[in-house]
Structure formats: C-alpha cells, structure tokens
Amino acid sequence: MKRVQLIVNxxxxxxxxxxxxxxxxxxxxRLGYEPATFVTRRRGDARDFAAALDQRTSLIVALGxxxxxxxxxxxxxxxxxxIFPVGTANAFADDQGIRGTVDFLEALLKDxxxxxxxxxxxxxxKxxxxxxCGILGQIHRAFWEDRDGPDGAVRLFTKTVQVLRRRRFPPVTLWQDGRPVRRGAGIVVVGNTRTYAPGVSFTPDASPFDGALDVTTLPAPSGFDFLRWTLGVLRGRRLDDPRIGYLRARVVQMGGEGIDCxxxxxxxxxxxxxxxVRPRSVRMLVPRVALGPEAGREAAPDVSLSAA
Known part of the structure; x- marks a missing residue:
C-alpha cells in the first residue's frame, strides 16, 4: 500500500x-492509499518535516x-x-488550475x-x-514586519499605499547571465511561472517547463503609473509601456543600495x-489536461502516479 503524507497548515x-x-x-x-498526517505548529515545520521523509512515502500532499x-x-x-490549495495566496495553484476540493484531489490521484x-x-x-527586488520587496518587507495587522489582502493593500506614499525607490541594478542590462529599475520581477498572485501576472510568457526565467523590469512609478500597470497585470498581458523591459535568462543578479527583495x-x-533556474527539479501531480493558462492542452507527463 502506498503511503501518502499530508502536511497541513x-x-x-x-x-x-x-x-x-x-x-x-x-x-x-478508499482509493487504497495509506494516509499519514503532520500538522505544522510554527514557521519552518513543513520544511523540516519534509526534509526528514524517506522513500517509503510515495506522495506528499501540501494543504495550505x-x-x-x-x-x-x-x-x-x-x-x-x-497541493490542496486553501491558503490566503495560491498563486501556483491558480497558474496550474488546481482547486482545493476533496473531489479535485481524488481526480488528480486517479487521472x-x-x-x-x-x-x-x-x-x-527555492x-x-x-x-x-525593489518596490515590491519593500511592500513585502512592510507586510512581514507587521504580522499583527489585518489579515491577507487588506494588510497587503495598506502596506502598498504606505510604500508608494514614501516615494523612496532606490534603483535596482540588473545582470542577465552575467551581462549588465539595465540600471535604474524600480521593480524587477523574476518569474518561473506566469502568476505573481492569483489573477496577477508580471511575467505573462513564463513557463515552468522551459529551463529559463522570465524577467520584467519597471521604472519607479508615479501613482498613475502604478494604477495603470496594476490594471494591465490583472489582465495577464504584457504592459504597453516603452519603459518596461522583458527578457529571459538562466541566471539573474540584482544589486543596489537598500534594495529589498x-x-x-x-x-x-x-x-x-x-x-x-533548476530545470525539472521537482515532480508535481497535475491535471492530465491543463486547467490554468494553458487550458485544454494535454500535459506531457514524465510518469503516471501509479508508475512512480
């Protein structure tokens, strides 16, 4: 009987x-698996427990x-x-069209x-x-430092407004595969997938199967710029602004003074x-027919779960 390890936040x-x-x-x-459950208690527990698992476990299911x-x-x-996505942010599940329901998980296990x-x-x-790095890093620093604030999206919105009002945007220096490519960017996003957050895409052409990273660079924005760009990334498309750069790389270096990441x-x-980038470094159980941005495209599997 195959053991399935649940790791639960x-x-x-x-x-x-x-x-x-x-x-x-x-x-x-009912499906013939042997379930085991580990419930996390503090930050780092899921990482440490996963590191201690051995090959007697056939599959890990992360609930969170x-x-x-x-x-x-x-x-x-x-x-x-x-993954069984039920957290505040489920960007990867959103990108892959994975839903947090028991029926969906059963369908994944079967097909x-x-x-x-x-x-x-x-x-x-990893x-x-x-x-x-840059302005988005500042926002997330403020978010993480105020753990007692309102939950989720409300706190993130509040911190975004606070950071934009301060107008302290030191320039990010960027290297693409060892070559300097741009100085003075206010925001640099390095994407392995399209999805930055559910429904938000700064790197609309990124794929976790191509052995490369997609990089989007944006200048320090005015309030109007930020609003316009936000509307654009919510539509999942390239932003129509000549100041915005798109490139691909295997290695990206970001530097500068006082740059949060x-x-x-x-x-x-x-x-x-x-x-x-670490090509094809983790095997994940996903729908046979893609349900995310590649909806309708049949996956090219490495192996079925039953053969793993």
Missing part, C-alpha cells in the same frame, strides 16, 4: 485545511497556501508533490500525471513562482540577490 484558509483532513484521509483509504508549498520544496524535492517542474533558486532558497511573497532581506 492548520490556519490556512481560516481553518479549512485542518477541517478537510478527516475527509481526505477517508478518501485516500503558497507559503506551505514553498516550505515543502525547500525541505525536499525527491518525493512527488501534490493526474507527474510532471517535472523547473524551480527557481534565490540565494539558496521557489516555484517568482522572486522580486522577496521570494514567493516572503521577505528575504536586501540585495545583492542571485536567482538561477
């Missing part, structure tokens, strides 16, 4: 992750948001991974495929979605930060 989705566990365990047993998923891939990439996904590496911290929404300190 009990506060994700205002308790939805923990509430779903008994139903998921029962469904797994992007933060829980990020911890698991930073703990291990040997064992295939599925999903394992695909090798590229990972980004930002100074030793990520699935993106890394960013974040990785998949977690503040990681100040530049310099080197970001590289």
């Amino acid at each position: 009990p506060i994700s989705g205002k308790g939805q992750a923990a509430a779903a566990v008994p139903t998921i365990e029962a469904r797994l047993r 948001g992007d933060g829980t998923l990020n911890e698991v891939i930073n703990g291990q990439t040997r064992i295939p991974l599925a 999903g495929v394992l695909r090798g996904f590229d990972l980004g590496d930002a100074g030793g911290k 990520f699935l979605n993106m890394a960013s 974040h990785v998949d929404g977690e503040y990681v300190g100040q530049a310099p930060l080197t970001v590289s």
Whole structure:
C-alpha cells in the first residue's frame, strides 16, 4: 500500500485545511492509499518535516497556501508533490488550475500525471513562482514586519499605499547571465511561472517547463503609473509601456543600495540577490489536461502516479 503524507497548515484558509483532513484521509483509504498526517505548529515545520521523509512515502500532499508549498520544496524535492490549495495566496495553484476540493484531489490521484517542474533558486532558497527586488520587496518587507495587522489582502493593500506614499525607490541594478542590462529599475520581477498572485501576472510568457526565467523590469512609478500597470497585470498581458523591459535568462543578479527583495511573497532581506533556474527539479501531480493558462492542452507527463 502506498503511503501518502499530508502536511497541513492548520490556519490556512481560516481553518479549512485542518477541517478537510478527516475527509481526505477517508478518501485516500478508499482509493487504497495509506494516509499519514503532520500538522505544522510554527514557521519552518513543513520544511523540516519534509526534509526528514524517506522513500517509503510515495506522495506528499501540501494543504495550505503558497507559503506551505514553498516550505515543502525547500525541505525536499525527491518525493512527488501534490497541493490542496486553501491558503490566503495560491498563486501556483491558480497558474496550474488546481482547486482545493476533496473531489479535485481524488481526480488528480486517479487521472493526474507527474510532471517535472523547473524551480527557481534565490540565494539558496527555492521557489516555484517568482522572486522580486525593489518596490515590491519593500511592500513585502512592510507586510512581514507587521504580522499583527489585518489579515491577507487588506494588510497587503495598506502596506502598498504606505510604500508608494514614501516615494523612496532606490534603483535596482540588473545582470542577465552575467551581462549588465539595465540600471535604474524600480521593480524587477523574476518569474518561473506566469502568476505573481492569483489573477496577477508580471511575467505573462513564463513557463515552468522551459529551463529559463522570465524577467520584467519597471521604472519607479508615479501613482498613475502604478494604477495603470496594476490594471494591465490583472489582465495577464504584457504592459504597453516603452519603459518596461522583458527578457529571459538562466541566471539573474540584482544589486543596489537598500534594495529589498522577496521570494514567493516572503521577505528575504536586501540585495545583492542571485536567482538561477533548476530545470525539472521537482515532480508535481497535475491535471492530465491543463486547467490554468494553458487550458485544454494535454500535459506531457514524465510518469503516471501509479508508475512512480
């Protein structure tokens, strides 16, 4: 009998992750799997627990948001991974069209495929979605430093307004595969996937299967610029502004004085930060027919779950 390890963030989705566990365990047993459950208690638990798992575990299911998923891939990439998205932010699940329901998870287990996904590496911290330095890093620093503020989107909006009002935007220096390409950018986003946040795309051409990173550079914005660009990224398209640059690279270096950076929404300190791609570094269970931005396209599986 194959063991499926659930790693659960009990506060994700205002308790939805923990509430779903008994139903998921029962469904797994009905499908012939042996479920095991680990519930996190503090930041870092998911990473440390995942790192200690061995090959007796056939599949990990991460129940939580992007933060829980990020911890698991930073703990291990040997064992295939599925996600049950119920957190505040589910950018990767949004990008791949994965839903946080027990029926959807059962369908994945029955008919999903394992695909090798590229990972980004930002100074030793792995990520699935993106890394960013500059103004967005400032926003996430303010978000992380005020953990007692309002939850989720409200706190992020409040911190965004505060950062834009301060108008302190030191320029980010950027290198593409070792070559200097732009000075004076206010925002640099390095994307492994299209999705920066659910419904938001700064790197609309990015793919986690192409062995490269997509990079978008934006100047320090006025309030009007920021509003216009926000409307553009919400539509998931390239921004029509000659000051905005798009490029691709395997290695991206960001530098400058007082430049804040974040990785998949977690503040990681100040530049310099080197970001590289690790092609096909983690196997993930995804729908056989894509449901995200590539909707309708049949996945090219590395292996089925039953053969893993």
